[in-house]
Each structure stands twice: as C-alpha cells, then as structure tokens.
Amino acid sequence: MAREFIKGNEAIVKAALLAGCRAFYGYPITPASEIAHAAAKYFPRLGRTFLQAESEIASIQMVYGASACGQRVMTASSSPGISLKQEGLSYLAGSELPCLVVDIMRGGPGLGNIAPEQSDYNQIVKGGGHGNYKNIVLSPNSAQEMCDLTMLAFELADKWRNPTVLLADGYIGQMMEPVDFPEAVLEVPEKPWALQGEAADADRLINSIYLVPEILEDHNRQLQRKYAKIEEEEVRYEEYLVEDAELVLVGYGIVSRILRSVVERARGEGRKVGLLRPITLFPFPKVRLRELAEGGTAQVFLVSEMSNGQMVDDVRLAVAERIPVEFYGRMGGCVPSVEEILEVVGETVRKHGATV
Amino acid sequence: MAKKILRKPAGFYDVFERKPGDQLTTHYCPGCGHGNVHKLLAEAVVDLGIQDRTILVSPVGCSVFAFYYFKTGNIQVAHGRAPAVATGIKRALPHAVVVSYQGDGDLAAIGGNHILQSANRGEQITVLFINNAIYGMTGGQMAPTTVLGMRTTTTPYGRKVNNEGPPIRVVELLSSLDGPAYLERTALWDNKAIRRTRTAIRNALQCQIDGLGFSMVEILSPCPSGWKLNPDEAHEWMRENMAPVFPPGLKKDVRAEREPFFPEKRELTAEEIRAAVDLQIEEPTPYPSELVKPEYADPAIKLAGFGGQGVLSAGAILANAGMEQGFQTSWIPSYGPEMRGGTAHCFVHISRHAIGSPTVSNPDVLVAFNRPSLEKFEPELKPGGLLLYDSTIIDVTPKRTDIEVLAVPATGLADELGFSRMANTVMVGAYVAKTGILSREAIEQTLPLAIKRQNLVETNRKGLARGIEFVEGLES
Numbered sequence: 058m059a060r061e062f063i064k065g066n067e068a069i070v071k072a073a074l075l076a077g078c079r080a081f082y083g084y085p086i087t088p089a090s091e092i093a094h095a096a097a098k099y100f101p102r103l104g105r106t107f108l109q110a111e112s113e114i115a116s117i118q119m120v121y122g123a124s125a126c127g128q129r130v131m132t133a134s135s136s137p138g139i140s141l142k143q144e145g146l147s148y149l150a151g152s153e154l155p156c157l158v159v160d161i162m163r164g165g166p167g168l169g170n171i172a173p174e175q176s177d178y179n180q181i182v183k184g185g186g187h188g189n190y191k192n193i194v195l196s197p198n199s200a201q202e203m204c205d206l207t208m209l210a211f212e213l214a215d216k217w218r219n220p221t222v223l224l225a226d227g228y229i230g231q232m233m234e235p236v237d238f239p240e241a242v243l244e245v246p247e248k249p250w251a252l253q254g255e256a257a258d259a260d261r262l263i264n265s266i267y268l269v270p271e272i273l274e275d276h277n278r279q280l281q282r283k284y285a286k287i288e289e290e291e292v293r294y295e296e297y298l299v300e301d302a303e304l305v306l307v308g309y310g311i312v313s314r315i316l317r318s319v320v321e322r323a324r325g326e327g328r329k330v331g332l333l334r335p336i337t338l339f340p341f342p343k344v345r346l347r348e349l350a351e352g353g354t355a356q357v358f359l360v361s362e363m364s365n366g367q368m369v370d371d372v373r374l375a376v377a378e379r380i381p382v383e384f385y386g387r388m389g390g391c392v393p394s395v396e397e398i399l400e401v402v403g404e405t406v407r408k409h410g411a412t413v
Numbered sequence: 414m415a416k417k418i419l420r421k422p423a424g425f426y427d428v429f430e431r432k433p434g435d436q437l438t439t440h441y442c443p444g445c446g447h448g449n450v451h452k453l454l455a456e457a458v459v460d461l462g463i464q465d466r467t468i469l470v471s472p473v474g475c476s477v478f479a480f481y482y483f484k485t486g487n488i489q490v491a492h493g494r495a496p497a498v499a500t501g502i503k504r505a506l507p508h509a510v511v512v513s514y515q516g517d518g519d520l521a522a523i524g525g526n527h528i529l530q531s532a533n534r535g536e537q538i539t540v541l542f543i544n545n546a547i548y549g550m551t552g553g554q555m556a557p558t559t560v561l562g563m564r565t566t567t568t569p570y571g572r573k574v575n576n577e578g579p580p581i582r583v584v585e586l587l588s589s590l591d592g593p594a595y596l597e598r599t600a601l602w603d604n605k606a607i608r609r610t611r612t613a614i615r616n617a618l619q620c621q622i623d624g625l626g627f628s629m630v631e632i633l634s635p636c637p638s639g640w641k642l643n644p645d646e647a648h649e650w651m652r653e654n655m656a657p658v659f660p661p662g663l664k665k666d667v668r669a670e671r672e673p674f675f676p677e678k679r680e681l682t683a684e685e686i687r688a689a690v691d692l693q694i695e696e697p698t699p700y701p702s703e704l705v706k707p708e709y710a711d712p713a714i715k716l717a718g719f720g721g722q723g724v725l726s727a728g729a730i731l732a733n734a735g736m737e738q739g740f741q742t743s744w745i746p747s748y749g750p751e752m753r754g755g756t757a758h759c760f761v762h763i764s765r766h767a768i769g770s771p772t773v774s775n776p777d778v779l780v781a782f783n784r785p786s787l788e789k790f791e792p793e794l795k796p797g798g799l800l801l802y803d804s805t806i807i808d809v810t811p812k813r814t815d816i817e818v819l820a821v822p823a824t825g826l827a828d829e830l831g832f833s834r835m836a837n838t839v840m841v842g843a844y845v846a847k848t849g850i851l852s853r854e855a856i857e858q859t860l861p862l863a864i865k866r867q868n869l870v871e872t873n874r875k876g877l878a879r880g881i882e883f884v885e886g887l888e889s
Contacts, residue, residue, distance in 0.1 A: 080501070104681070
C-alpha cells in the first residue's frame, strides 16, 4: 500500500494513472483546475497524453475520439464547463463509449461563484444533454474515495460501455486526507468494438445516428435495458447507524460527512438518528430507501443537499409517500453546519411527532 | 432490367450494408461533388497503401453518412467537432491515418474554433473541406462561405455585407498560422481541376503519413440541388461566382522544412508507474494505543492568521504528521464565503476515529497568528478548549476564562533564530509539546512532505525545536 496525505483533486489523477488512463483532455476552470495541473505534471511523465483543449466542448470531443480507440480517457471540469460538455456526453452515451468525466461542482446558475454547491445533480444524474440516456454517477465523500471511485469509474465505464461521472464538490476536491493507493495497476479489458487503425476496423463503426425510427427505437430500448441492468447490479451506498434509526438522514458528498457528525451528536443526546449515503447516484439506492420506509424503524427521512433540492426528488420517488421526506438545503456556496442541521432534525421530529 | 454495377475503388465497401434502402448507390444527389471527392479519397487510401490504418471521421452535413461507403475505420461525430475528435483519435493511435471530412457550415461556422486550433497545434490529421457555399443537408441555408448576393433559404434577399458580412476564406485564414504544413484549395469544375484535386488529396495524406503535420484541402464543390441548377450550370456557376472569391491554388506548403514527428510508445510496469506518480509502498503505522495526555485527544483544530503567515502549511504539517502516526486526519483550507476578509484559516482533525465533518463550528483548539483571528474566533472555541496565540504580534489578551490559554511569542522566537517567517513552525512545536499528541520525530519526518520549498525544511526544523523548547521551559 502507498499512503499519501493528499488533496482529493490530486488523488484523482494518481488513481486515474494507476487505473490505466492514457489521456487527459482538459480546460481550465476553478475549482477543478488542480486536476488539470496534476494531470499536466504526471501524464507526460508516463508518456501519456495531456492536452489543454481550446474549449470544454473540444475536450469532451477529444475524449470521444480517444475512447472510440479503446483508450481509458478522462476530462475534468466544474459546473459551467460541464454544461458545455453535455453535447459530448450525449454523443458518448449514444455511441456507448466509456470515459470518466470529473465534475467538481460550484455555485450557479450562470457564472454563480467558485464556492462548493451540489446543484449539478439534475444535469448529471438526469441526463443534461439530449436524448434518452444515463450516466453512471459516483459520489465520493473523502480523498480516499476520490482515489477509489476514480478507479472504479474506469472499471464500470468499460464494463457497461457507458460514460461515468465522478460528481464531487469543491470541498472534497480541496480537502487533504490520507489516501491509501493500491499497489496494483488495473488491467484494461479487450475492446473488440474499438477502432485500432487496423484492417479489422472496416467492420467497426462508432456511431450514434440511426435514420430509421424503428432502428433508433431499438437502439434506445437496448440502452434502457442496459440502464436497468446497471440498476440491478451496481447500486452502492453506505449506512451509518440506520438499523434502529427513527429519523434517517440522506445526503451525498461533503454533506454526508457533515451528516455523519450530526448522527454522532444526535446519538450522544440519545436520539435515534441514522444516515444513508448514496455512493452511486445513478443507479440510485431506491430499493434500499423503500425498504427502510416500509419495514424498518424509520419514521421520517431528512434529505440535505447544497442545492435547491435535486436528489430529494429521487428519494421521494423511492419512498413513494410511505413516510414523510423533509428537505434542508443551502445554496450559493454556503455549507450547512452540524448545529444547523441538528436544529432541523429537532424541527422535523416535532413536525412529524416522531418518537426520536 | 439488370442493374449495372460500376466498378468501385477497393477503398469502398462492395455493398453499402450500412445504408438503408438501395445498397449499391450513394445517397448523394446527381452532380454533387461529394461523389467525386469520395472516389478520389477511396482511390488514394488504396494507392498509398494506408487503407487498413485509415480512420475516417464523418461529420454532420450531407457527408454524415460517409461511413456507409469507406472500407476503413469509421466514426461519426457531432456538428463541427470533427477536428477535436480526430485529435483524440490521432493521439490514441499515432500510426493511424486520420481523415476529417467536413462541409462548410460544419467546419467554418459551428466548428470554426476547432479547425483553427487543431491547425495551429499542427495536429497530424488530414482535413478534406468541401466548400459548396451552402448548407446542403439542412435545406440550403447560408454558410460562412456563401458569396455576397447569393440567395439561400436564410438569405432570401441575398447575402449582404452589412448583415451577414462577407464570406470566409478558410485556407487563407489558416495559412497565416505556423502550425499547418500543407494547405491547398482546389475545385471540381472540370477534369483538369479534378486531377489537381486528386494530387492535392494525395499530398495531404502523404504529409500525414510522413509525420509532417496538419494538412488540409479545401475543395470547391457543386451543390446543384441546393443551388437549384443542373450539374452543368452548377459548374459554370462555380467558375463565375466562387472562383473570384475563393481562388484555387497552393496556399501553404512547408513540408520540406518539417522534421517528421512520431511520438514514441511507452509501456510501463506497475513499479515504474508508481514511481512516476511519486508513490512509495510502505506499511501504515497503527496509531498509538495510549496517548501521552488523553485530555487533548482527537482535536478539531482551527489555525488562523494573515495570508502569508504560513497558517495553511502549519495545519498541513500537523495533519501530515498525524497520518504518519497512524491517526485519521483531515485538512481543509478556508473556502467559500469564509475566504473574504484578509484572514486565512484552516481546519485540522487528528483523530483515532473516522472523521465526519472536516469543518467545525466550535473547535477544541484555536491557534491564532494575528489579532483579528484571535478576536474573531476566540468566542467559537469550545469551553475547556485550548487557545495558542502569537503574543509577539497580538497586543491584546484573550478574554475568556473557561479555556486554557498558552501565549507563545512565536514571531519573537523565530526572530531570535533569524527566520521571522518560521513563526508558524514555532507554533506547531509549541502545540505538539503542550498536547503530546504527536511525536517530535513524526513531525520532523513529515516536514519535507508538507513544505513546498525544500531549502526551507532545515530552518523549519529549527523553528519546530524552538517551539518545543519554549513549552518545555515553561513546564520545567
């Protein structure tokens, strides 16, 4: 094991190289630029490609080209830049090309600010570009997970031939923590569909255009079947003291770290509060949420996000009004404090007459 | 009647199986220039012996379905983005011959920046640019290359210089850049012009094969359907209306001056990869089971001062050393709305347990390096918490009586050492000596990791020692 005290943004780059990533195509934007800086430093050292593209749009299209040739490839940006990449993401999804896109979310809409927000949930988890597609979305909450989920993202992207997004925020990116990097480097699987610059290419085509409506519908149906399988096989989440919890907090990314402290404080006061943290945002742990709502001790969910409430919609869909779902959000780069959420926990308990 | 199958170049598929409907003919209109250029390209890739390693990038426009025909690697891409995609392909497969086939709206309007930038990078790709002065596929709208006065579906009164501006001359524009190696404009209006086009396409491909850089041929091409003319009239119209605006000719050819460039391919072992990313294998240390002073265990520490006082690196030194001793640690700088106001601060956790929120409202320890930080953050300190402040430069004393206070003349002590900027490590030394949470060895060992400028490691070590001595002197 190789342990290093490192910023999450840098851990991503080292993990990507260990995962066999061959190319990084980027464009500067705060607060994701540190990823490009680290990539510019390390990729050339290994004889791999780092290129600062002319735009966010170009960088995702370079990713499209590299992925079509079977390379593990990535780009990284932040919210306004991700908006520009949505065209490319739709094409990657349509052509079923694997890649890693890192989104270090910042405040919006428009230019917003460079402080951390989680307001890209909808544009990443729900699509964002045109067409009936899904990204696989992973949400790290520590520097260690910036490493682990980066590596997992490449594996899942190749396994499912699907773009994968690491959805983090400025806080997780800026934070330094110890990271245990694995000793082994990942093997990249054979990709018999990829262009190789060889005679076999004549039978291969990377494409997202299907002029005949029925054929395009078939293509879409096949994509939906793939997404359904991903939902069956790839759901990941973490629970903290939910077994007997009467109020279950739900949050991802930096918010889940704050919620963990909320649980500790609430338990210290004898309150039965637990935490469910989705690690995959698509696929979303909806089955587990439904179980908690149906058969468990949970009487109410409290969802917290640094947004106007985007993931909460998915929690509500999963829970389907079996028990109440409350929401507490901050926006504009304001990070909720432990005390602030503890107060909301108190209000929620009073409002719903829970026994917590 | 039996269908007559014309002999096709081997660069084409025998049967166009990807094409819906008739799979023996192309989808292009009679008299369209794409048919000529397709044939010239298909013959060239065979004659140059590059068919197996050619990858054709099909654009958006009438040639969106170029992949129906070419028996090569094929990829279809978004409108205007072909040069960017081709860049990703070429960097992934440097041995491949990558051809970006684009029309005028695609290349010069929506993809204008991509062609400019890839040409300027000297990207080792070949671009075939079909200039027919119009958007063909979408219904005959104005293109950047539409000539003045020309009526299109979006310039029904003719293109006007004061509204749409004059047409763009792409190869002339690109020829002002140092990146491209070969730029030529040709036409398809007669056999002689077609023969020149054939040569230019081959030159451009050879340029790429030889590793000499970016090559492009702009081809003036008829669109009889879009222009509402028959093929013969279309040729005449090109000569009369396009030739004066877009004069054919070699616009740039610096192939002879270029050194061939072929990137080397490197395969590294796991060990080499780890070394290249500065990772060393080592066994993690378990954290000490007994702490010297349990009352100071698992601290949430806030360090605050002016920017430039080394506040953030003092925090990083502590967190890094904590990790070396097997603790869970985290470090986060002031961020978001807290960044304003001229103070810099960071939070550090050193804990035996998993760390929840990396920031805290009420820290266990406050290390204040300047007066505003002391005044602002003293009230936040947890009752019973520990406050360290630089008593050399802070000319007030803490107000609270429910906390433990340690005044450290950090700047003064650092001055005595001759390094006034080492006040931060003096303070780190004082904190470590006071709380016993970290060993001096761990801190000393991790100093080189936490301090960017290696020539300052030794002076920092002295500052650390001075802080430790100061507290030991108080306690003895």
